[in-house]
Amino acid sequence: MTFSIHGLPVARGIAIGRAVLIASSRADVAHYFVEPHQVESEIARVRAGRNEVVEEIHRLQQSIATMGPKEAPSELAALLDVHLMLLQDEELISGVKHWVTERLYNAEWALTTQLEVIARQFDEMEDDYLRERKADLEQVVERILRYMKGVAAPIAPPPPGTRKTQQDLMLDDSMDVPLVLIAHDLSPADMLQFKQSVFAGFVTDVGGKTSHTAIVARSMDIPAVVGARSASQLVRQDDWVIIDGDAGVVIVDPSAIILAEYGFKQRQGELERTRLARLRHTPAVTLDGLKIELLANIEMPDDAAAALTAGAVGVGLFRSEFLFMGRQGNLPDEEEQYLAYRRAVEGMQGLPVTIRTIDVGADKPLDASARNMAHLNPALGLRAIRWSLADPAMFLTQLRAILRAAAYGQVHMLIPMLAHATEIRHTLALIDQARADLDRKGMAYGAIKLGAMIEIPAAALSVRMFLKYFDFLSIGTNDLIQYTLAIDRADESVAHLYDPLHPAVLRLVADTIAECHAQGKAVSVCGEMAGDTTLTRLLLGLGLRSFSMHPAQILAVKQEVLRADTARLAPWAQQVMQAEEPALVMAG
Numbered sequence: 001m002t003f004s005i006h007g008l009p010v011a012r013g014i015a016i017g018r019a020v021l022i023a024s025s026r027a028d029v030a031h032y033f034v035e036p037h038q039v040e041s042e043i044a045r046v047r048a049g050r051n052e053v054v055e056e057i058h059r060l061q062q063s064i065a066t067m068g069p070k071e072a073p074s075e076l077a078a079l080l081d082v083h084l085m086l087l088q089d090e091e092l093i094s095g096v097k098h099w100v101t102e103r104l105y106n107a108e109w110a111l112t113t114q115l116e117v118i119a120r121q122f123d124e125m126e127d128d129y130l131r132e133r134k135a136d137l138e139q140v141v142e143r144i145l146r147y148m149k150g151v152a153a154p155i156a157p158p159p160p161g162t163r164k165t166q167q168d169l170m171l172d173d174s175m176d177v178p179l180v181l182i183a184h185d186l187s188p189a190d191m192l193q194f195k196q197s198v199f200a201g202f203v204t205d206v207g208g209k210t211s212h213t214a215i216v217a218r219s220m221d222i223p224a225v226v227g228a229r230s231a232s233q234l235v236r237q238d239d240w241v242i243i244d245g246d247a248g249v250v251i252v253d254p255s256a257i258i259l260a261e262y263g264f265k266q267r268q269g270e271l272e273r274t275r276l277a278r279l280r281h282t283p284a285v286t287l288d289g290l291k292i293e294l295l296a297n298i299e300m301p302d303d304a305a306a307a308l309t310a311g312a313v314g315v316g317l318f319r320s321e322f323l324f325m326g327r328q329g330n331l332p333d334e335e336e337q338y339l340a341y342r343r344a345v346e347g348m349q350g351l352p353v354t355i356r357t358i359d360v361g362a363d364k365p366l367d368a369s370a371r372n373m374a375h376l377n378p379a380l381g382l383r384a385i386r387w388s389l390a391d392p393a394m395f396l397t398q399l400r401a402i403l404r405a406a407a408y409g410q411v412h413m414l415i416p417m418l419a420h421a422t423e424i425r426h427t428l429a430l431i432d433q434a435r436a437d438l439d440r441k442g443m444a445y446g447a448i449k450l451g452a453m454i455e456i457p458a459a460a461l462s463v464r465m466f467l468k469y470f471d472f473l474s475i476g477t478n479d480l481i482q483y484t485l486a487i488d489r490a491d492e493s494v495a496h497l498y499d500p501l502h503p504a505v506l507r508l509v510a511d512t513i514a515e516c517h518a519q520g521k522a523v524s525v526c527g528e529m530a531g532d533t534t535l536t537r538l539l540l541g542l543g544l545r546s547f548s549m550h551p552a553q554i555l556a557v558k559q560e561v562l563r564a565d566t567a568r569l570a571p572w573a574q575q576v577m578q579a580e581e582p583a584l585v586m587a588g
């Protein structure tokens, strides 16, 4: 039966495919496709893992047989029997075989997928006792996975960039169906893991439009919906699903008519992309002759290629924290960071690259384990520059690596979340110290431009002070909106109050731009507002001349720029700003 689920649209377009459900607890399990000749060995790995757990249980059974009822209550023996029964259940292994053979899922992915399928059946059982066996099943699968970790995969997962793409798979007869990912929650690092994957679309139960998970989804340029509440409960493994990333709707089990309608929309979207692609080499100049700078936001050095393809004239925001996330505390050292920054700089072929120093914390934990650390208000806590200043050794390592990469091209260094003069001075002193360290070691480094992000209202109200210290400013509207309106950007329950057009937000943005212009300093917007085509004219009217966004948004924004006349937009933007409800003036 067809039904729909409503969430928040985060990345445009239509995806149609079969659902792959990933429990959030299992996002750390590797998900990749194996080659047909690896099918047997993948199934054998699961079998071997299962046999190890069976043996472990047999050993336990033998040892409790010698114990008295106090040390080994009869419930324990019964529990072990249940675990053995579940392990030997043919449905588990036959299901794994199905996912590996038919879908070419790697062993761990196949096992957790089959776990989801059987767990659903348990959920639907009337009998309380049987229903509760789901937890036992999860435990035995967890143990199999643990054993499988010890048994290396015959061939390591292909490095990012070499994995099969959806297009490759479409050419492969055994894999002719696009897959869409449905999860309760995915951290930005989990999401990044899927960046080179085959998924044609994403849906998560939680998350706001500018949560970092949504931002990564958007950077992948595939349809995505977040904040879809109970999608991961309602959708079943393998269901046909349509993701409408424009409307924020997920349609499950669509009828033939609905499928045809969305298939048509999908083709329209593709045609629009082809049309926009023609603008790639067109300079971004307004009708009244103003040159507008369109820059790219990237997460990884290799994203530089997408930035160039989209015609970006530089990188306006390299979110360096993605190099640090999901590494179980094993942070990249100076050499690794330097090579990564250098790759991004060289990848941009002489164009400027703005590397933002690490911004972890809030909804960007370093690791899944850190996510569970109970902070009262993570968004107001030890995040971004506060985190860096609290760990000067880590920060100095990053500063040295960025300075060294600057010897290979134009590097701008951007500091996130500053508010206080003391933080600014402390940061500048550490940058001086990083240079002195490199001098002492005789290591080469380059000149940089230094910028600050304006993303806390206190910073937006102290722009003059910031301009005494910095060469340029970059307005992080995602956080500026969050902190101005006291709306957690990752919380879907207050997403309706997250309003880029609130007069207070517009005032802070407009005044920051005006003050920079007055002092002849460069200013850009690198939050999601910059890539939103419905806001391009307004930002141009407020005087913005530099926009930084996901590569996939650049051409659509360029189209808006080409149609804009800033001389006319400026008075209109003032009217919008003065309105009680700017959105109404915009619509009118």
Ligand code: PEP
Binding pocket: 215, 317, 319, 359, 455, 475, 476, 477, 478, 479, 480, 526, 527, 528
């Ligand atoms: C912002 O806050 O607008 C920004 C660009 O930084 P991030 O989204 O990474 O917090």
Ligand code: MG
Binding pocket: 416, 455, 476, 478, 479
């Ligand atoms: Mg920010």
